[in-house]
Amino acid sequence: MLEGVIITSAVLGVLGCVIALILNFAGDKFYVSINEKTEKIIEVLPGNNCGGCGYAGCSALAEAISNGTAAPNACPVGGSELAKEIAKITGKKAVDTKRMVAFVHCGGDCVKSVRKGDYSGSSSCISAKAVQGNGGKACLSGCMGYGTCVDVCEFGALSIKNGISVVDKEKCRACGKCIKVCPNSLISFVPYDAAVTVKCSSQERGAVVKSQCSVGCLGCTLCTKQCPVNAIQMNGNVARIDYSLCTSCGACAEKCPSKCIIVNTVQ
Amino acid sequence: MFKDLLFIMLGSALVNNVVLSQFLGLCPFLGVSKKTDTAIGMGSAVIFVITIASAITSLVYTYILVRFNLEFLNTIAFILVIAALVQFVEMFLKKFSPPLYNSLGVYLPLITTNCAVLGVALTNVQKEYDFITSVANGFATSVGFTIAIIILAGIRERIDEKAVPESFRGTPITLATAGLMALAFFGFKGLL
Numbered sequence: 001m002l003e004g005v006i007i008t009s010a011v012l013g014v015l016g017c018v019i020a021l022i023l024n025f026a027g028d029k030f031y032v033s034i035n036e037k038t039e040k041i042i043e044v045l046p047g048n049n050c051g052g053c054g055y056a057g058c059s060a061l062a063e064a065i066s067n068g069t070a071a072p073n074a075c076p077v078g079g080s081e082l083a084k085e086i087a088k089i090t091g092k093k094a095v096d097t098k099r100m101v102a103f104v105h106c107g108g109d110c111v112k113s114v115r116k117g118d119y120s121g122s123s124s125c126i127s128a129k130a131v132q133g134n135g136g137k138a139c140l141s142g143c144m145g146y147g148t149c150v151d152v153c154e155f156g157a158l159s160i161k162n163g164i165s166v167v168d169k170e171k172c173r174a175c176g177k178c179i180k181v182c183p184n185s186l187i188s189f190v191p192y193d194a195a196v197t198v199k200c201s202s203q204e205r206g207a208v209v210k211s212q213c214s215v216g217c218l219g220c221t222l223c224t225k226q227c228p229v230n231a232i233q234m235n236g237n238v239a240r241i242d243y244s245l246c247t248s249c250g251a252c253a254e255k256c257p258s259k260c261i262i263v264n265t266v267q
Numbered sequence: 268m269f270k271d272l273l274f275i276m277l278g279s280a281l282v283n284n285v286v287l288s289q290f291l292g293l294c295p296f297l298g299v300s301k302k303t304d305t306a307i308g309m310g311s312a313v314i315f316v317i318t319i320a321s322a323i324t325s326l327v328y329t330y331i332l333v334r335f336n337l338e339f340l341n342t343i344a345f346i347l348v349i350a351a352l353v354q355f356v357e358m359f360l361k362k363f364s365p366p367l368y369n370s371l372g373v374y375l376p377l378i379t380t381n382c383a384v385l386g387v388a389l390t391n392v393q394k395e396y397d398f399i400t401s402v403a404n405g406f407a408t409s410v411g412f413t414i415a416i417i418i419l420a421g422i423r424e425r426i427d428e429k430a431v432p433e434s435f436r437g438t439p440i441t442l443a444t445a446g447l448m449a450l451a452f453f454g455f456k457g458l459l
Contacts, residue, residue: 011335015327015344019351026355030362056369122430130428 037066040089044082045075050154052076052175065090076100076174099192101172102157102179106143106186107199107260108213109162114138124148129183138212141184141202149178149187195248196241200260203236210258217260223252274459275400276407279390282459284411285383287449292383296416297441299374306420310413312374314406316356317384320349321405324388325398338392345388353379383412415452419445 041062049057053074055064064070065086072092073083079099116138119128125148128135135144143164150158150165157171158178167178169192179187186201198217202209206218219237224230231245232252239261241252253261283289286296292313299309324345332338357375360368378384387408391401422444431440 007335008337008340011331011337012340012344012347015331016347019347023351023354023358026358030358032361060369122428124428127428 035063035066037089038062041065041086044078044085044089046077046082048077048154050077050173050175050177052173052177076176079173100174100189101169101192102167102174102176102187103169103190103194103197104143104149104165104167104187105197105199105201106141106164106184107215107262108137108139108142109164110145111162112215113142113163113213114211119144124151125183126181134184139202139204139209139216141186141204142213143184143186148181148183152177152181191243194241194243194246195264196246196250196253197262197264198239198241198260199262200238203238205237209237215258215260218258220257222255222257223261226251226255272400272403275396276403278407278459279404280407280411280414281452281455284415284452284455285386285408286412286415287445287452289386291386292381292412293445295374295377295381296412296419297438297445299377300416300420300423300441303417303420303424306416307413309374309377310409310416312378313381313383313412314409316349316353316375316378316381317387317409317412318402318406319356320352320384321387321391321401322398323352324348325391325396325401328392329398341389341392342385345385349384349388350379383408415448419448422448 038059039062042059045058045062047058051057053061053070053076055061055070055074058075061070061074065072065074072086072090073080075082075086078085115136117133117136119131119133119136121127121131123146125135125144125146128144128146134140134142135146137144145160145163145165147158147160147165150160154175154177155171155173157168157173158165159168160166165178165186167187174189176189179185179189184201190197199215200209200213200217202213202216204212204216206220209216209218217238219234219239221234221239223239224232224234226232228249228251229245229247231242231247232239233242234240239252250263253259253263279285285291286293295309295313300306327344327348328338328341332340332344337344353375357368360375387405390408391404396404419441423441426440426444435443
């Protein structure tokens, strides 16, 4: 009886010791040095692993920054303050980045846009887009307002107001998740301090747009001629502003016949 | 011999599917099946670990436990061996195969507590499989796990976009789905 106990504990004990020795040996042999820099950068990064930088997560980005494949300002969430902090750790100069925010290029809320049908399926833009008719909206490229972008936003920056999605630019951290998820590709980055924005993405001809929405871009190209610095280009039938040239004069918004170019003081 | 091996593998991959008919490894099955790509990651990590674990546990059983007449210790000894093995594999991969480590990294530590691994080791012992059969059985079982988790992940991705009744959202509908999958897999009983 006692002998059994001794043998049992001896065998398990020896087994445990052998395993411990092997692991200990392996730990030394296979030791991978973690860069001190990397650890420090991981500490200052936001740590919510949103993937907005394009890396697998905050620790992957930290590694990329410390071995030089990513710039210190690669984290879109932390902005320029974080970039400075990281630059201090890596000893590199932080390039001052313009803060970007997401912007929904649609202004056709429930008052301004025409509805053509009723959609009563699951309340997700992706499912609504899977059937015909853009969620009941006459305009086939407008915001359906089922809030798939609201659901993916980790920062609570998006909300549905009057049936369309609106970005609160104070809360937006430019992770880009809403941009990827919008089935109508309505969202893109604009500079935080952008003075004017085109709130339409419809590629239809002017007459069609007019019948669908009172604030749609008619493709009249009036704004492109108004702009003193040629910052507005037509992307098919819809105007798009090149913010590297825009001087925030607001001449385009003044002349826009359908008022789809918005001056961003009230937004 | 080869025919027997094939039958054992078919049996443990489909007919006696580790999750859907033996109800082992349910925790990762439900936890890591939200997206297909994470399910594939978990599945491949499980294949990797279970195959190696069944080889090692088979050796430990025949050369240590049987020798000292300590067969009753199999559960505790296997847990010890599997936990250490997972640790070792993690260190090894980190050093020699960073890409593989990066893709499996998150899932490897989770597998230590995956009862499917222990389940396979104990089944091997119960059915008195020899070394090669154990490894084959382990591999087939983990392939079965991977099949099940990938199917569930695919279904869950689709369910996410459907109008599920409020009280069924989340875990309940997932469990109901898993139950229906188990029923469907029951149909494989006719294979053998």
